[in-house]
């Protein structure tokens with residue numbers, strides 16, 4: 001089992017880090033660099049709560065938590081034109097690698113959204129794997145750039161969490177979400193194609 005956390009909210013340092021230490025566990029933290037509390041001139045996007053600062057992030061990394069990329073501004077990467085997509089990935093990776101002084105290995109797609117060109121771009125940045133959401137177990141046939149994850153919500157109780165870890169009740173807990181995810185992927189693909197057509201006709 002792999003524990004992953006997205007965005008870099010402040011409670012990762014205050015709440016999660018001590019728990020990981022207590023249980024001798026580790027995790028991966030996918031960080032939106034433009035959201036960090038002291039992002040300064042690099043500030044971008046709008047977080048939904050209090051974020052980690054760079055100093056706290058260094059402490060998180062020093063405790064052995066894997067730091068991974070999550071885009072610079074938390075934009076939905078599958079909706080961006082190529083240049084913006086690369087800039088989102090490049091800046092995020094560069095800022096994180098400068099601070100934690102080691103190459104990033106894995107990436108979490110913001111909102112879990114990716115398509116073939118996003119996955120190619122992430123691979124091109126040198127990442128060795130990337131996580132989607134999908135609320136299913138990761139399987140070898142997905143390849144390393146579209147690994148499924150299960151969402152643990154604020155409302156997820158201990159019994160439910162145990163059931164998830166053991167692979168029980170997935171259909172019951174996530175059935176509706178999975179259908180929505182699949183339907184929404186089609187909508188997003190259509191939107192992106194419509195955007196491209198618009199761009200072509202404008203030329």
Ligand SMILES: [Zn+2]
Nearest residue numbers: 006007110111
């Ligand atoms: Zn996120």
